[in-house]
Amino acid sequence: MIEVADLVKKYGSTTAVDGLSFTVKPGRVTGFLGPNGAGKSTTMRMVVGLDRPTAGRALVNGRPFREHRAPLGVAGVLLEARSVHRGRSARTHLLGLARTHGLPDGRVGEVLEQAGIASVARRRAGAFSLGMGQRLGIAAALLGDPAVVILDEPVNGLDPDGVLWVRTLIRELAADGRTVLVSSHLMSEMAVTADHLVIVGGGRLLADTTVDDLIARVELGEVTVRTPDAERLGRRLVALGARVTSPAEGLLTVTGVRAEEIGATAAGENLVLHELTPRRASLEQAYMELTKEVAA
Amino acid sequence: MRVTFPRVVRAEWTKFVALRSTWILFALVAVATVGLSYAIADNAETPTSSSAYLGVDVVSLLLGVVGIVMVTGEYGSGLVRATFTAVPARLPLLWAKAVVLAGFALPVMAAVVLLAALTFRLVRGPMPGMMGHAAGAAVAPVLLALLGLGIGALVRHTAAAITGFILVILVAPTLLGAALPDDWGDRMVKYTPVSAAQALYTESDSSMLHTGPAAWVLAGWVAVALAAGATTVLRRDP
Incomplete structure (x- = not known):
């Protein structure tokens, strides 16, 4: 000790x-x-x-x-x-x-x-x-x-x-x-x-x-969503104030709303989701974020 | 498993005898002392009872350097950090180094001095009073080596410590004689380490202390140097 x-x-x-x-x-x-x-x-x-x-x-x-x-x-x-x-x-x-x-x-x-x-x-x-x-x-x-x-x-x-x-x-x-x-x-x-x-x-x-807590501390706030109804869901989310981009067919990258809200919205609209993933920072990113504040 | 003083002494002994420089310097000491004794016995017009030990003046410097690098070698290489984490009290290390230095140098010097005296006698014949100085000739360089150890601990850098040691040993007496008014210089010079050391193995005259007081004066210098060294070792971050 x-x-x-x-x-x-x-x-x-x-x-x-x-x-x-x-x-x-x-x-x-x-x-x-x-x-x-x-x-x-x-x-x-x-x-x-x-x-x-x-x-x-x-x-x-x-x-x-x-x-x-x-x-x-x-x-x-x-x-x-x-x-x-x-x-x-x-x-x-x-x-x-x-x-x-x-x-x-x-x-x-x-x-x-x-x-x-x-x-x-x-x-x-x-x-x-x-x-x-x-x-x-x-x-x-x-x-x-x-x-x-x-x-x-x-x-x-x-x-x-x-x-x-x-x-x-x-x-x-x-x-x-x-x-x-x-x-x-x-x-x-x-x-x-x-x-x-x-x-x-x-x-x-x-x-x-801990290593896990450190990663969780740095909120990227980005959620990856995969759904066959990308267009409909995208419109609903924009209406909620989210920023939505679609890097590929059936794939959405969402910022501004949490994964929970996206799931609830999809459920409310009866839309099928194939994937709903909050993106985590890498340890490296979390560390850089932390030490950047001191350097500034 | 714990640190005791005898164990620290044993560890320091291990380190001391493992260094090639230890053996080279002591070999130089032996060769220089005995060689000079031979040369003087062979060539001197009017040898005195201390002629056989003239080389001791020179080798005292070498022994001082041995004492110095015992400490500065640790600081210079960074070893001191490992040593201090093993013995964080630090002071036992300095005392152990003093014990090892004296314990190694004293028997070696005794042998070297006896050999020098024997050589002188073989070349020149018996010289009255010569053996009376033998003990002093063996002890004086060891005390100067301990003085070097103290200066090494105080200064911590090899080059600076050797410079300081030479200033104290060689330059200070000359400067004192020249810089002080009247006979003050002469009166002070006999209290310098080198003069006190020489008084231990030369026929005393008015310019020198008698053997007894000289031994005390030199021991005093050693004590002061070691105390000053101990203070830095304890206070300064390595």
Whole structure:
């Protein structure tokens, strides 16, 4: 569980995070979404005690992260910026973290295996590709078998295999009952992995919602109707104040009245309907709509 | 599974000995110290009891750099973010680095200094008073390495920290001597880190502190640098 309350971070005169409050619950994947520069990384760094908040607080499993006695077992973190010394091997890098907690050396072998980099474990991390570095970062996040997993842009630089691996891993971690917070600036990525969305823009909270609710929030107000009596129904609907176009024979696109009214009208006129579909926004459209308001 | 200080020390030891630069720098230290001892034994007209340790002046700089990059290497590579999430209290990391640095450098310096003394004796014959300075010659560079560690933690950037360290070690004493009126310069210079360090392994004269006070003065500088470094490590966002 991550609880963020009224979090503020200022760098001089610029405000990176501006009064952010949200909760990340265990057992599901929470997508942390926003355009670049929205304050996602800064928020994540404050959650794990790397950056000191200007105001507000962030709790991990009920306490400020710094107060935990076994931090690696509480939260595992992958930060967007590389956090590995280029002169050490993947294995020594992980040993240097594991030994602070008295974790057995065997645990390092396990996460190396899990991340698919066991074969390059003794190579200097400086020679790693972006994707291998990303896998090493994820291995480090999993080291302490943490209850909370925080991943900042985890699919960055990964090949398609890697992307698939991360998606599966994220879902498994949540299914285990862990708290999973994953950031991305790509809605499409979140659409396939996240159950819940925390959307930020300009350091402020724009939405704290489920994927379905977010789509429903953006009303396109367009209804597709298929009927053999397109002309009659069209006239009736125009009389009701709707705007009606007919993109094809027997097909109507209606705006200005709701699907329920269209159905009732058709029933009143004894007209047959083959289809009556309110058009839904795509997740991508809903996200664009939401972040557009902030940019304006 | 939880963080304890001995575990942090063990982790820092693992990291320290895994770096190639550690071994290269210490090899340089050994070669430079013993080599200079040999050259001086072979060539000096009037050697003194501290001639065998002249190389220690030079390698103290190298050890200072070892101390500096122990911290700045973490900030520069970004590793510090991973390290701080494993040990969010942060200060145990700095103390553990100090323990590892001293624990590694002290035995190495003891061996190097003994080897330098032995070389000198083999080439030039016995030199009265030489062994009396051996302990100081081994300890002084280790204290300067810890001074470097503190400066590294304070400054956090490799190049800037090395510049700062060299200013403190080499330039400050000369400037003091020239900039202060009357004999004030001379009186102050003996309290600078490098002069106090040298006093630990050279025949004392009026321009230097005695060994005891010198050790305290140098330890004081180390304490100040580490305290200043600890403050930045704790306060600044990495």
